[in-house]
Amino acid sequence: MFREFNVTLVLALVVVAGLISAPAFAQTPEEALASIQSDAAKANSGFKGFSAARGESFFKTKHGNEWSCASCHTENPATPGKHAKTGKVIQPFAPSANVERFTDPAKVAKWFKRNCNDVLDRVCTPQEKGDVLTYLLTVKK
């Protein structure tokens, strides 16, 4: 009985400690991807899923403007990048190397809008966003 109580207590402490130490993220990158996937299915009835290979090629290619995504986030998104104009350091883009990435929906929306506008002069489609995030999730630290 006493031992049982102790186990419960320890478990409770572990859970509480976990709650305290875990950063309070609004979503996981996988949840961000699921949300983009639902947008993609709504936007296109023929939606056939995301592709990491297509995402990687989109990420590393210029789309008519001076910059690609990789111009600032680098060819290896697990390493820190550098703003192409100001030189300011940008923390790694891949979630494996930066736990904060894609955890705040407002931030995700803000930066897709800004950066797609810089790279493509338009908003990105849910297909493009999902391909890129699928690629980023395959990048190992």
Added chain:
Amino acid sequence: MSKCYKNFPRRLVSALLVMGVAMSGAQAGDRAEKYSGENRGKPVQPAQVNAKFQQECSTCHIAYAPGLLPAASWRKVMGGLNKHFGSDASLTVQENKEITAFLVNNASNRWSASTAPLRITEAAWFKRKHDSHEIPPTVWKNPKVKSPANCAACHQQADRGDFSERHIKIPK
């Protein structure tokens, strides 16, 4: 004679007061004329700093101190964030409102000209303080400096709005 001595302290005080008023008037005049009225203000005190401004304006570059430009410049900058020196830096309406208020409230208080440049480097005070007598042209060519917009290359406390001489270290 004794009467004169008795009045002397009072006269002295009056004379000093008159001189003081005249001097402060002259100083105020100098300030207004300095850099043709394009003069930067004093740094914002830490207690006045706005968290939203710090967070949003320091992502791609240092959060340039509001006192470096007049209020009219900040209104223009914040009105054109979707094309911010070649990049889309747009904010939500609420964020934009809060940051604009902070910038305008702490803008340069020594700017008397009707000009409102978008670039800090276009201001007369900036050009004078960074002309070839002050900064040799080789400094600007140093890749560690990269651009005159890169204040922190030499001003080590630039991100805190402190540009005092003792915190300048020009990279080799």
